[in-house]
Amino acid sequence: MADKNIINPVAILKNIEESCRGSAVGLPRKAEASNAWSGITFRLGGHTLLAPMDQVVEILDVPALSVVPLTQPWVRGIANIRGNLLPVIDLNGYLGNEMTRVTDKSRVLVINYEGIYSGLVVDEVMGLKHFLEEEYMEDWADVDALLQPYIGGGYRRDEQVWGVFSLFTLADSQQFLQAAV
Secondary structure (H helix, E strand, O other): OOOOOOOOHHHHHHHHHHHHHHHOOOOOOOOOOOOEEEEEEEEEOOEEEEEEHHHOOEEEEOOOOEOOOOEOOOEEEEEEEOOEEEEEEEHHHHOOOOOOOOOOOOEEEEEEEOOEEEEEEEOEEEEEEEEEHHHEEOOOOOOOOOOHHHEEEEEEEOOEEEEEEOHHHHHHOHHHHOOEO
C-alpha cells in the first residue's frame, strides 16, 4: 500500500520553478551594441591626444630611472618594472620638442609591440574616453608637422578634437629604434 504522506522533492521543486516563472518580471531587452571606440586621453605639450586602448599595456607613474650612456637625449633611462627592464623615452623630446618637465601629473604609457617593450613619458593622462563612430574624422588639418606621421584621424565632440596617436606606428619607425648614438 502506498503511503500518501511521502514527499516528492522533485515535484516540490517543479512547483516552485513554475511559480517563479509565472511571477518573474522579464529581463530588459538587450540594447544594440553601439560602435563605440575607446582610447586613452593624454596631453603632450599643447596637444590633447588619444592612444588606442589596445596599444597601451599599462600606465605608470614616472619610475626611478637609471641613465643609459651613449643614447639619444630623448632616452630618459631604464627602469626595473616587476623584474622587466623598461626603456623610458621622452615622447615630446623624441618628436623634436623640449623634454617633458616631469611633474606629479606626468605618466608613462607602456607599449609592447612586436618585441618592442618601451615606456613613453607624457605630460598627463586624463583617462579613458569613448567616442561614437559618427564622431570620427579621417583628416585633421590642425596637426603639428612632427606629430603628423603618427596621427591616424581624430574624434570631434563639440568644439574639441582629439587626434589618434598610433603608438604602434611610432614603435615601427626607424628613428625610434635608433636610440643609441
